[in-house]
Amino acid sequence: MIPDELRLTEAGKEVLFGLLTKAALGCLLLYALFPIYWMILSSFRTRAEITAAEPSLLPFDRAEFTDILSDPTLILALLEYENYVTMWGRFPVFDYFVNSLIIATVTTVLALAVGCLGGYAFSRYRFPGKSAVGGALLGTQMIPGILILLPMFLLFIWVQETLSFPLIDTYHGIIFVYTTFTVPVAVWMLRGFFDSIPTAVEEAARVDGCSRFQALVRVVLPMAAPGIAATGMFVFLVAFNEVLFASVLAGGDVTPFAIGIQSFETQTTAYWGEMMAASTVATAPILILFVLFQKPIVEGLTEGSVKQ
Amino acid sequence: MTTPVTQVRNKLADIEIGRYLPLYNQLTEEQRYAYKLLLPGLVMMFIIHFIPIMWGALISVMGVDSAYTSNWYEAPFVWFENYQYVLDPRTVIGSRFWYSIRQTIIFAVGTLVLTYVLGLTAALVLNQRFKGRFAARTLLLLPWVAPAVVTLLVWRMMLQQQSGIINSILLSTGIINEPIYWLIGDNAIWSLILVHSWTQFPLVMIMLYAGLQSIPEQLYEAASIDGAGRWQRFRYITFPQLKPVSAVVILLMMLWTMINFTSAFVLLGSQPPQAGQVSILYIYEFAFSNFQFGRGAAMSVVLFAIAMTMAMLYYKYLFDEDFTEESR
Numbered sequence: 001m002i003p004d005e006l007r008l009t010e011a012g013k014e015v016l017f018g019l020l021t022k023a024a025l026g027c028l029l030l031y032a033l034f035p036i037y038w039m040i041l042s043s044f045r046t047r048a049e050i051t052a053a054e055p056s057l058l059p060f061d062r063a064e065f066t067d068i069l070s071d072p073t074l075i076l077a078l079l080e081y082e083n084y085v086t087m088w089g090r091f092p093v094f095d096y097f098v099n100s101l102i103i104a105t106v107t108t109v110l111a112l113a114v115g116c117l118g119g120y121a122f123s124r125y126r127f128p129g130k131s132a133v134g135g136a137l138l139g140t141q142m143i144p145g146i147l148i149l150l151p152m153f154l155l156f157i158w159v160q161e162t163l164s165f166p167l168i169d170t171y172h173g174i175i176f177v178y179t180t181f182t183v184p185v186a187v188w189m190l191r192g193f194f195d196s197i198p199t200a201v202e203e204a205a206r207v208d209g210c211s212r213f214q215a216l217v218r219v220v221l222p223m224a225a226p227g228i229a230a231t232g233m234f235v236f237l238v239a240f241n242e243v244l245f246a247s248v249l250a251g252g253d254v255t256p257f258a259i260g261i262q263s264f265e266t267q268t269t270a271y272w273g274e275m276m277a278a279s280t281v282a283t284a285p286i287l288i289l290f291v292l293f294q295k296p297i298v299e300g301l302t303e304g305s306v307k308q
Numbered sequence: 309m310t311t312p313v314t315q316v317r318n319k320l321a322d323i324e325i326g327r328y329l330p331l332y333n334q335l336t337e338e339q340r341y342a343y344k345l346l347l348p349g350l351v352m353m354f355i356i357h358f359i360p361i362m363w364g365a366l367i368s369v370m371g372v373d374s375a376y377t378s379n380w381y382e383a384p385f386v387w388f389e390n391y392q393y394v395l396d397p398r399t400v401i402g403s404r405f406w407y408s409i410r411q412t413i414i415f416a417v418g419t420l421v422l423t424y425v426l427g428l429t430a431a432l433v434l435n436q437r438f439k440g441r442f443a444a445r446t447l448l449l450l451p452w453v454a455p456a457v458v459t460l461l462v463w464r465m466m467l468q469q470q471s472g473i474i475n476s477i478l479l480s481t482g483i484i485n486e487p488i489y490w491l492i493g494d495n496a497i498w499s500l501i502l503v504h505s506w507t508q509f510p511l512v513m514i515m516l517y518a519g520l521q522s523i524p525e526q527l528y529e530a531a532s533i534d535g536a537g538r539w540q541r542f543r544y545i546t547f548p549q550l551k552p553v554s555a556v557v558i559l560l561m562m563l564w565t566m567i568n569f570t571s572a573f574v575l576l577g578s579q580p581p582q583a584g585q586v587s588i589l590y591i592y593e594f595a596f597s598n599f600q601f602g603r604g605a606a607m608s609v610v611l612f613a614i615a616m617t618m619a620m621l622y623y624k625y626l627f628d629e630d631f632t633e634e635s636r
Contacts, residue, residue: 013538017538021433021436021438024429024433025433025444028426028429028430028433028448029444029447029448031426031506032447032448032450032451032506032510033447033450035451035459035462035463035466035506036450036451036454036459036462038462038465038466038473039458039459039462042462042465050471051470051471052471053476054476054480055471055473055476057473057477114348114349114352115349117345117346117348117349118345118346118348118349120345121341121342121343121345121346122346124342125338125339125341125342125345126339126342127335127338127339127342127343128335128339133346133350136353137353140353140357141563141564142563142567142615142616142619143357143361143567143612144566144567144588144608144611144612144615145567145569145588146569146588146591146592146595146604146608146611147360147361147364147605147608147609147611147612148356148357148360148361148364149592150364150367150595150601150604150605150608151359151360151361151363151364151366151367151605152356152360153601154363154367154372154377154380154601155360155363157377157378158378158380161378176356177356179352180352180353180355180356180357181356183349183352183353184349184353187349212341237453237455240455240457241455241456241457241570242570243457243569243570243573243574244569244570244573244588244592247573248596257457258455258457261457261458261461262457262461262574262577262578265461265464265577267578270465272465272471275461275465276462276465279458279461279462282455282458283454283455283458283459286453286454286455287450287453287454290449290450290453291446294446294449298449298514
């Protein structure tokens with residue numbers, strides 16, 4: 001038994017609990033943010049600094065910090081920009097970026113177009129086979145990609161050779177694959193957003209003489225804009241990150257960033273600094289967009305899992 | 309004058325779908341409209357999901373190898389020989405495939421445990437009232453939002469044996485004496501779990517957080533009046549109330565981890581060690597390095613079957629438990 005003197009009072013328990021919460025939050029934040037911090041820091045370091053036996057955890061040493069405190073503009077002078085300059089010449093990074101942007105953007109637009117129609121049908125109508133179709137949509141998320149990739153690879157070769165219609169290493173081939181993979185998720189997320197828009201809105205539009213489709217396009221879609229943006233960002237990220245299909249079906253001139261970035265590590269040398277510079281360039285816009293639009297994104301993610 | 313669009317529209321309107329699909333006539337006008345909206349998505353899913361899966365099942369019973377990549381339809385039917393071969397632990401391929409399944413299960417369970425612990429802790433912390441709670445939530449979500457291909461490479465850099473910052477920190481604080489090979493040898497699977505959990509825990513966190521927010525406040529008030537302490541409130545209110553959300557989280561994390569390819573592929577680089585070759589990566593390496601599509605497809609079907617069986621067993625377990633609780 002614990003002696004009475006050592007027992008915590010209620011107030012003491014509160015303080016201890018508060019401290020524990022703070023400590024847990026601190027550890028979690030460290031775990032979550034350190035790799036991102038390290039990526040940005042490494043991108044501003046020279047090769048020698050990165051491979052040093054005991055690399056510094058801070059961007060500047062003491063003397064540099066005191067200099068910066070007296071003159072903040074020195075920060076710009078003290079950083080090493082070399083990686084951001086040399087990375088473009090080492091590998092065709094610019095092409096990787098452009099390829100990824102084309103593939104992910106077109107995928108997003110197509111998946112949203114198809115997903116809006118499907119999500120709207122799910123949200124507003126009852127029809128036979130609704131639960132079966134819904135189950136099939138979710139079921140697609142449980143299929144290991146390799147099960148689809150092997151036959152797809154043979155199918156692409158077959159179509160190429162019999163119809164002489166190129167599919168492997170083309171934009172349209174990989175975009176078609178990605179669109180289909182992301183449509184189920186898009187339908188599911190958008191359905192949740194449409195559910196939160198009252199049906200009275202369309203009824204009013206119909207009374208004013210809109211057709212059903214006009215009511216959807218002119219009234220409902222603008223109201224669902226935040227949800228559509230969130231879904232779009234999710235689809236964009238999925239398409240941007242995909243490597244399994246990309247490594248087989250999107251090589252050569254259409255190599256996306258997700259595959260291309262790995263070439264900075266060759267058999268003999270790893271260009272970590274340049275790789276991190278390219279990574280920072282790819283990550284920064286995504287993180288900024290997320291911070292700006294996080295509310296609908298977070299809502300869209302939790303909608304399906306919690307609200308049943 | 310009719311525009312091409314209206315011409316096409318008129319042509320389409322002329323088609324009597326009911327003649328080909330008798331069921332169509334029984335649908336109300338609204339239901340037909342719903343199907344029309346769904347049609348593009350369904351057609352795409354049919355082409356990219358249904359056909360390839362059926363086809364995958366087909367080539368898994370055919371001897372498709374490097375000689376038949378462009379004329380797969382001429383490959384002989386070998387029926388279940390492919391399955392026998394890849395599931396026979398006495399052959400090299402078979403034993404390696406079983407090993408990869410073992411590693412996949414370790415990967416899935418390890419990730420599940422770690423992400424759930426991290427996610428629940430984070431969700432409970434965020435559920436407290438403190439200044440900067442919104443900012444903390446945003447920051448904790450970043451690992452999940454940042455492109456995985458990029459962050460996995462950052463982890464790859466950090467886990468390097470010689471120049472990695474992790475070994476450097478561990479050495480300088482005296483926790484280890486020798487630099488550890490994180491990405492080579494048997495450690496690879498643990499590194500994979502650690503890094504994959506880093507990319508996934510924010511998702512678990514945000515789902516559990518939404519679950520916490522939906523617990524009615526009155527339950528806690530009633531418990532406080534009854535004199536329940538912090539731990540008791542967690543044990544008897546929070547935890548049981550989180551059960552439905554937890555069930556979804558656990559199912560999704562298990563399945564998604566079992567079929568995850570990106571983490572192992574990017575983190576472990578071009579020559580992944582055996583310990584880190586989870587099934588999907590092993591099948592990929594095996595099928596494309598030797599163009600063994602028939603056997604690769606057979607392995608894929610086995611992996612799919614294992615994932616589905618686990619999901620169904622889990623579902624049944626959930627259902628049974630709910631059932632007994634209700635009948636009590």
